[in-house]
Amino acid sequence: xxxxxxxxxxxxxxxxxxxxxxxxxxxxxxxxxxxxxxxxxxxxxxxxxxxxxxxxxxxxxxxxxxxxxxxxxxxxxxxxxxxxxxxxxxxxxxxxxxxxxxxxxxxxxxxxxxxxxxxxxxxxxxxxxxxxxxxxxxx
Amino acid sequence: xxxxxxxxxxxxxxxxxxxxxxxxxxxxxxxxxxxxxxxxxxxxxxxxxxxxxxxxxxxxxxxxxxxxxxxxxxxxxxxxxxxxxxxxxxxxxxxxxxxxxxxxxxxxxxxxxxxxxxxxxxxxxxxxxxxxxxxxxxxxxxxxxxxxxxxxxxxx
Numbered sequence: 001x002x003x004x005x006x007x008x009x010x011x012x013x014x015x016x017x018x019x020x021x022x023x024x025x026x027x028x029x030x031x032x033x034x035x036x037x038x039x040x041x042x043x044x045x046x047x048x049x050x051x052x053x054x055x056x057x058x059x060x061x062x063x064x065x066x067x068x069x070x071x072x073x074x075x076x077x078x079x080x081x082x083x084x085x086x087x088x089x090x091x092x093x094x095x096x097x098x099x100x101x102x103x104x105x106x107x108x109x110x111x112x113x114x115x116x117x118x119x120x121x122x123x124x125x126x127x128x129x130x131x132x133x134x135x136x137x138x139x
Numbered sequence: 140x141x142x143x144x145x146x147x148x149x150x151x152x153x154x155x156x157x158x159x160x161x162x163x164x165x166x167x168x169x170x171x172x173x174x175x176x177x178x179x180x181x182x183x184x185x186x187x188x189x190x191x192x193x194x195x196x197x198x199x200x201x202x203x204x205x206x207x208x209x210x211x212x213x214x215x216x217x218x219x220x221x222x223x224x225x226x227x228x229x230x231x232x233x234x235x236x237x238x239x240x241x242x243x244x245x246x247x248x249x250x251x252x253x254x255x256x257x258x259x260x261x262x263x264x265x266x267x268x269x270x271x272x273x274x275x276x277x278x279x280x281x282x283x284x285x286x287x288x289x290x291x292x293x294x295x
Contacts, residue, residue, distance in 0.1 A: 036247040038232065043240055049232075051248060053208040053275030077204070077276060082197045089191040090206055117208035117275020 032096035035071060035119075043131060045124035046105065052095045053117035060114050062121065064107040071119060072096040104129030189249035190226070192257060198289060201259050201281045208275035209248075215277060217270060222259040224279070229253070262286070 035050040052060065055073035063070050075093040101107055106126040113120050193204040205226055207215065215228040232250040259281065267282035 036249075037245050038248045039243075039245040041242045041244060049209075049248065051208040051275070053206040056274050075276075077278070080195065080197060080200075080202050080280075083195040083202055084197070085193065085195045087192070087194040090193055090204075116210065117206075 031092050032072075032094040033090065033092055035095045035097050037097070043125075045122060048099075048121045048123065050095075050097070050119045050121075051117065052114075052119055054090075054093075055095065055114075055117065057114045060112075060119055062110070062112050062119070064101065064110065067101050067103070067107070068098050069101050069107070069110075069121075069123075070096070070098040071121075073119075188255065189253050190255065192226075192255065194257070196260065199283055201263055201283060203257065203259075203279040203281070205255075205277040205279065206275065207272070207277050210275070212272040212277070215272075217268075217279065219259075219263075219265045219268060219281070221265070222261050222263055224257045224259055224281075225254065226257075226277075227252075227254045 035052050037048055037050045039046060039048050041047075050071050052071075052073045052075075054075035054077055056076055059073050059076055061070070061072040073095050075090075075095075101123065104125050106124050109124045111122045190210075191206040193206075195202040195204075203224065207228070207230075209232075210228055210230045214230075215226065218225045218227070229252045230250060232248055260283070262283045264282045264284050268279065270277060270279045272278070
């Protein structure tokens with residue numbers, strides 16, 4: 001009975017969205033790990049480091065869309081044949097986390113690098129947002 | 140003060156409105172879903188500590204995955220004493236707190252020395268261990284003694 005109820009609710013929800021949003025919704029519902037981050041702000045921009053151990057460099061996804069910075073990646077580890085998991089603290093093989101960017105940041109100039117499972121991003125501030133002195137004109 | 144708080148809870152749980160049978164069932168359910176029983180090993184595995192660990196076994200080996208992002212392989216020490224595996228190391232994340240021009244917004248990442256001890260199955264062969272580190276994951280493979288392997292017994 002409950003299974004039937006769930007299906008109908010799902011259908012009802014999907015109907016109200018456009019196809020695109022429905023797909024995105026499905027992705028968001030996938031269980032993912034939240035990468036731990038450190039974030040610092042300096043005069044010229046933000047530095048963000050995120051831990052994604054097990055994700056090779058070419059599997060790291062960084063995208064900016066409508067002021068939303070999304071970090072994601074799939075853990076890819078060599079499989080051991082016939083292995084049974086007995087204890088797991090890392091329970092899923094996908095990381096995902098998003099951050100809202102403020103307008104002062106220049107998302108077109110984000111620099112990214114990855115080493116030893118740590119993703120480092122530098123998000124510069126737009127030229128107009130950098131601190132500057134304003135000359136007061138005497139008129 | 141706290142004692143009375145605990146007594147209150149105790150009283151609540153002993154209340155006749157909650158028959159014991161219900162609690163037994165609840166505990167059984169909890170064990171089924173959460174796997175958190177009130178009984179645990181004398182050397183329990185600490186949760187939520189750095190680094191995170193996954194364990195697995197095959198017929199011939201014990202596989203340990205240690206998630207050590209940003210830790211150089213040569214700064215990790217591994218040691219096996221009987222069936223206890225010790226993983227020790229250090230990760231210092233530099234943040235210049237004296238620099239007034241930078242602001243720290245999030246500091247979720249662990250910084251400092253770490254040490255974790257895992258109890259392995261008793262049949263591991265401490266002389267037959269291999270370890271490798273890639274993309275921030277340390278993979279340790281420990282062979283099990285041949286006597287521990289499943290054997291087919293022929294019937295004559």
